[in-house]
Amino acid sequence: MRSIVKTLSFGVKNFKQKEKEENESGKSATIINEQGDFQIDGDSDNDNEEETLKGPIKILSDDGTKKKKNKKRKAEKEENRGAENDEEVDKKLDKLMGTVRRANRIFIWGDDVPHPILRFEDVAMPKHLSEHLNETKIADPSPIQMQAIPLMLQRRNVLASAPTGSGKTLAFVIPVVKEITRLKKLKKYSAGDKLLVIVLEPTRELATQTFNEFSKYAGPNIRVACFNDESTVPDAEVLVSTPNRLVYHIKDLNTKFLRWLIVDESDRLFEVIEGQEKCFRNQLATVYRACTGKFTRRAFFSATFSYEVETWCKENIDNVGMVCIGERNSSNTNVKQELQYCGSEDGKRMAIKTLLKTKFSPPALVFVQSKERAAQLVQFLSGIDEKLRVDSISSEKSDKQRDATMEAFRKGQLWVLVCTELLGRGLDLSNVNLVINYDIPTSIVSYIHRIGRTGRAGKVGRAVTYFSEDDLKYIRPIATVIRQAGFEVPDYLLTLKKVSRNEKQHLLKHAPRRQKIAFVRSREIKKKRRSWLPNLKKK
Known part of the structure; x- marks a missing residue:
């Protein structure tokens, strides 16, 4: 593709100059006939030889006036022809760039x-x-x-x-x-x-x-x-x-x-x-x-x-x-996307426990709908395996705590980071292999940004979204996005009733009420904050 563009642009830039130099040196000249074809006249010993330019024009060496008129006419025609060629190449270039745009969506x-x-x-x-x-x-x-x-x-x-x-x-x-x-x-x-x-x-x-x-x-x-x-x-x-x-x-x-x-x-x-x-x-x-x-x-x-x-x-x-x-509001096709029905909150706990013990390739991001649920999920996951390095990040933590947690995650000292929408946008975490939507996102936009934390810069990632019986009324838009990205979803999810506009607005401002993941005392949360990050630095 690049060679075509280069060839086109090179021809336009050098066509007139090349012809001028060849004519001045008396060597072969490139001439265009009525049909627009290129003809090349070779070297000739005959100074009065006819040249093809929309019909033969005789150059009379002993008649200066005729020769000047013919040269002037020839120059005007070449100029017009050059302008037509420029327009032609512009059209070809526009068409070529259109092809480039389509190829890159x-x-x-x-x-x-x-x-x-x-x-x-x-x-x-x-x-x-x-x-x-x-x-x-x-x-x-x-x-x-x-x-x-x-x-x-x-x-x-x-x-x-x-x-x-x-x-x-x-x-x-x-x-x-x-x-x-x-x-x-x-x-x-x-x-x-x-x-x-x-x-x-x-x-x-x-x-x-x-x-x-x-x-x-x-x-x-x-x-x-x-x-x-x-x-x-x-x-x-x-x-x-x-x-x-x-x-x-x-x-x-x-x-x-x-x-x-x-x-x-x-x-x-x-x-x-x-x-x-x-x-x-x-x-x-x-x-x-x-x-x-x-x-x-x-x-x-x-x-x-x-x-x-x-x-x-x-x-x-x-x-x-x-x-x-690409398509407006479409997900990253480098991310393998899965929907998993869990039935209830108990089912979600069992699903994430099984995933982290069997098909887990750290590091992973786990999204929940609130900072309270983030603390609860950290408590639950810590009980699965003492060696599992897990922590959470949310807006209620201080700037220093958030910076230390992010640094530990980037260095691989943390295997699982539980977070809210705070990390749902823009952050370049190139080493993330897995994104888990423990609580379903409140909108398509949120879903696209969440799963975008993996599969970055051409790498392949994986995203798993859990949903329960209570989430069925919200799951259809997300299922549609996953299907459009080329991944399988159950057909019945695409036929569910659409969420009304008022329900969408309510969901954006008020997250669904859910059963607690684990019981966490506020004293334990504070203690965990004070002890966890310093230990990371020591190790």
């Missing part, structure tokens, strides 16, 4: 969306950026990178959706680093501290992860900061933060020179499920209103998009280019 909406890039070499990147790509052995762009990078390089507002683990972070890091590098070469940007990019993330963990990625690719000359624990906004050109942190310091932000407001996991930041005053949507709106300078562009990235987000972007953002990789 790239769907686009918007006016004048640029062609996708096929190689990172197609983008004139700073030296340190291309070197780091080589060091990390990232050879070719993923589908979201192929289309999002040229859109952002054109300084277009972007709405982009791609499956989990497909390289969305790098899709906005590359154009941002390239643009800042260019701006820093200008005299007016060389002095003073100017905030050029804001990246919003829904959780502190995800903000830290994005900050680390940016720092790796930005190089030493671009200042990147993560706004987590500081009391004042740090001086940086790229600022990564949760919206909640920025809202309280919005007056301290100087967005006059801001080039990009990037909203990662944007569908999460549009949700209204946490109270009217502190919900993500209101926080995002406050930050958005502060970032409306004439230089500012917006980019929204996520693995899933509701039609509400799409409609809002179309109505409120000018000249937006939309990119969707």
Whole structure:
């Protein structure tokens, strides 16, 4: 495919020059006849030999006037013919790029969306950026990178959706680093501290992860900061933060020179499920209103998009280019997905106990619907086997506890990590082999993000979802997503009655009532928190 593009572009670029050089040197010339065919005239000793160009034209060496007119006519025809050839090649290139998009399942909406890039070499990147790509052995762009990078390089507002683990972070890091590098070469940007990019993330963990990625690719000359624990906004050109942190310091932000407001996991930041005053949507709106300078562009990235987000972007953002990789709100096909009927809460306990004793390949993430149930499941799993290293993470733990737990999980010191929706989005845990939905997700979006913690960067993962008799009224949408991904589900699940809109809204705000997994005293929970993590560090 690349060789075809290269051949097409090379021919267009060099056709006229080659013909001109050959004519000037008196050697063989390439001529196009009426049918559009190429004819090659060989060397000739006869200076008056006829040349084929829509009929023979005699060149009379003793008649200067005729010769000049014929040359002029010939030049005009060649120019027109060259323009026609350019249009022809443009059409062929458009058709070829359409084939590339279809092959990579790239769907686009918007006016004048640029062609996708096929190689990172197609983008004139700073030296340190291309070197780091080589060091990390990232050879070719993923589908979201192929289309999002040229859109952002054109300084277009972007709405982009791609499956989990497909390289969305790098899709906005590359154009941002390239643009800042260019701006820093200008005299007016060389002095003073100017905030050029804001990246919003829904959780502190995800903000830290994005900050680390940016720092790796930005190089030493671009200042990147993560706004987590500081009391004042740090001086940086790229600022990564949760919206909640920025809202309280919005007056301290100087967005006059801001080039990009990037909203990662944007569908999460549009949700209204946490109270009217502190919900993500209101926080995002406050930050958005502060970032409306004439230089500012917006980019929204996520693995899933509701039609509400799409409609809002179309109505409120000018000249937006939309990119969707694969089917809208589809799951990662690299994840082997299973549905398992357990009947009751007792059945779920037996199912996870059997799984961890027979077909378990650590590490694994286990999702439950609340922090209380996370503590209960840790208590239950700890009783299965004393050697099973298991812990939980939730929003009620301190930042230091959460950081220590995540570090232990990444290093393999933890085999099973029980969590709530806190880890359901964006976190790049490349070593996760198994995801267990102990409690079914409250929506398709939540399901897609949860199972996306495995099967990342082309690796194969596994996701098991348990459901009981009480979950039957909620299971149909998830069963549909699994079937669309190409995995088997019982046919009767696809014929169950759909959940009403009111029931969906209620489920988002109020998790189903369930029987306790295990009895846990609050004193035991606190004791476990104090003793577990220090022991991990010692070992």
